[in-house]
Amino acid sequence: MLIGEVARRSGVSTRMLRHYDSLGLVRPTGRTVGGYREYSTQDIRRIFHVESLRSLGLSLRQIGRALEDPGFAPSTLVGDLIRQTEDRLTREQELLDRLRAVDASAPGGWQGVLRIIELLRGLGSASPAHRQQAVLAPAEDVPLPLDLLAGAVLAEADPNVAGALRWALARAGGDGVASVASGLASADVDVRRRAVLAIAGFSGAEATALLTGALGDPDPAVRRNAALASGKRGETAAVPTLVRMVVEGTNDVEAAELLGTLSRDAGCAERVMSALTGELTAPAADAAVRIRLTQALAEMPPPLARDALRRLAGDADRDVALIAAALAGMLEERSHPPIP
Template sequence: MLIGEVAHRSGVSTRMLRHYDSLGLVRPTGRTVGGYREYSAEDIRRIFHVEGLRSLGLSLRQIGRALEEPAFAPSTMVGDLIRRTEDRLKREHELLERLRTIDASAPFGWQDVLRVVELLHELNSPSAARRQQAVLVQAEDVPVPVELLAKAVFAESDPNVAGALRWALARAGGDGVASVASGVYSENVDIRRRAVLAIAEMSGDEATAVLTDALGDSDTTVRRHAALTLGKRGETAAVPTLLDMVVVGTNDVEAAEVLGTLSRDPGCADRIMSALVDELAADTADSAMRIRLTQALVEMPGTTAQGVLRQLAHDGDRAVALIASALVGVLEERESGAFRGIDGTER
């Protein structure tokens, strides 16, 4: 078969076939009377072998070695090709992400493109101070692409830089919530924790909805961050998690204060008081837990908390009894102060 027909059937150009011949990679078995290359069936089979190995990323030199050395083991070369391909894909993925970030910033000109490229470079700096400065300076100048900020906050471990990123995202309003919300549902627990902290600094119904979803997270840290924020916003869905924080002693003082704020709603107050009393009476409640629960009662409004504390002042656990007795005095003083004017006279 002549070279033109081989090229037509194999899809390999005549130029490449001549190149294979010059390298000794695929040499035609014969020549016609006129000197034209003539390929046998075995030659054509070798051409397809060469093309198959090329499709794996092997160089022509590597292909020649593979075809000429029967003892040649492909495992090492294939492993090397895998690593090189993975590295190339990683670089291309990073390039694709940069391009998407630039596209999302809707640049009006090349100066805008260069600004985003510079910010990307600064946010990848090993210096936390440079990363923080990059966010603050850019935020004062022109809006930073929220997708870029979100990606950075998901990866940032330095608390100062993370704070600057959250501040910049909060300024973005609804766009900031949308860009960070995906992190709350990530499989990576560190990303979920960072995302919920960022959402906690954002206002609006959308942010509240995302935080409410976070109350069901499998990670206690995510749930607690969400509960503290929601409780301060008056969302009663946070009550069970806040009560659990008091029980286990994690940010229990802050959780008790938030529960006290929620208890200003009479309906919610009864629910919280009942839960606190139930936990105090539980067989699993040790002394330290009962002390925390007793201390939480002082944050509750109304006379119900006073009554429970008066009972606890006679508790069998001396530490609980002493604390309850002292807190009764605090509540009585607080109540009497409510009936006095600024000048201290009775009203």
């Protein structure tokens, strides 16, 4: 078969076939009377072998060695090709992400493109200071893409950089809540923790609903942050978690203050008081827990708090009794200040 026919049937150009011949990779076994290359069936089979190995990313030199050396073991070479391909795909994905980030920001000119590239490089820095500087640098009227900021927020481990990113996300405009909401469903607990902190920085019904839903998260830290944020919004669903925080001594002062604020609603006051007094009488409550609960009672509406503290002033635990009596007296003084 002449070279032109081989090229048509194999899909390999005549130029490449001649190149294979010059390298000794696929040499036609015959020549016509006129001196033209003539390929045998075996030659054509070798062409397909070469093309198959080229499809794996092998160089022509590597292909020649593989076809000529019967003892050549492919495992090492294939392993190298896998690693090289993975590295290339990583670089290509990084490029694709960079292009999408630039496209999402809809820059009005090349100055905007350069700003986004600068931000991407800064956020990719190994230095927390550089990452923080990148997000706090003047924006030059170029909006920061929400998806880029949200991804950085959910991935950032350094607390200072994370705070700067949350600040930037909250001020970036658009639907910032939706951009990080998916983080609450992540299997990675650290991502869920970052997501709930980011959502806490937004106002509105959507953010409140997400925070309320996060109260059922299996991770205590997610539940606590959701309770603090939703409690500040007046969500009574946070009460059980806030009470648990007082019991456990985690942000207990802040939790007690929020319980007091929520108790200003008459419909919630009895619920909070019942939860606190129930924990006080729990068999597993040790002295430190009961003291924290007693102190938390002082944050409740005075009429309810005074009665509960007066009862505790006669508690069998002397420390609890003394603290309760002191707090009851303090509330009494507030209610009936001395006449000058």
